[in-house]
């Protein structure tokens with residue numbers, strides 16, 4: 059059986075990647091592709107528990123290296139329980155965030171060495187890389203406006219400053235330049251349907267077998 063495909067969505071908080079990941083999964087299902095929609099940090103019981111440690115506004119500090127290691131631990135479990143088995147059985151996996159988040163957030167924004175973070179990430183994924191990564195680019199100003207409009211209280215990372223999100227965005231831009239074949243930059247400032255139209259075009263271009 060043919061190996062499945064791994065498609066990931068990335069961007070700063072509030073860029074709209076969760077909505078677009080769902081649209082991608084629905085689109086693939088409409089093409090009769092067997093899809094697993096998942097997210098990071100999370101996707102398994104252990105990883106969801108690590109997610110709550112990472113995102114709750116706690117009264118204790120988490121060092122940047124400890125933060126990275128928690129994201130990596132969550133990813134290791136996610137790989138073993140969900141992503142690797144799905145890919146081996148020919149399924150397509152759509153993940154809302156993957157290791158580029160660690161490079162952009164823990165590398166660029168927290169100031170850990172991005173190359174080191176990439177190395178650790180590929181150790182965790184056993185060298186598996188996404189077939190395509192959609193980087194949904196919006197300015198931190200637009201993203202913050204969307205987050206505050208949706209009315210939910212902010213998690214530990216969303217409570218960071220605009221400067222933090224500027225660094226993350228620079229990290230994603232650096233990644234997109236360093237791997238232009240894998241990472242596709244999408245203008246996320248438009249409406250949901252306009253953003254999806256850009257993504258659908260890339261899907262049909264990259265995976266001609268979907269054109270049925």
Ligand code: TYD
Pocket residue numbers: 071072076097098099113129155156157159160161163164213215216
């Ligand atoms: P996300 O699922 O986008 O949060 P929400 O469901 O509230 O939109 O991601 C959770 C946060 O974790 C987000 O701020 C990005 C951050 N993150 C990292 O810092 N490093 C990582 O490796 C991952 C996967 C996420």
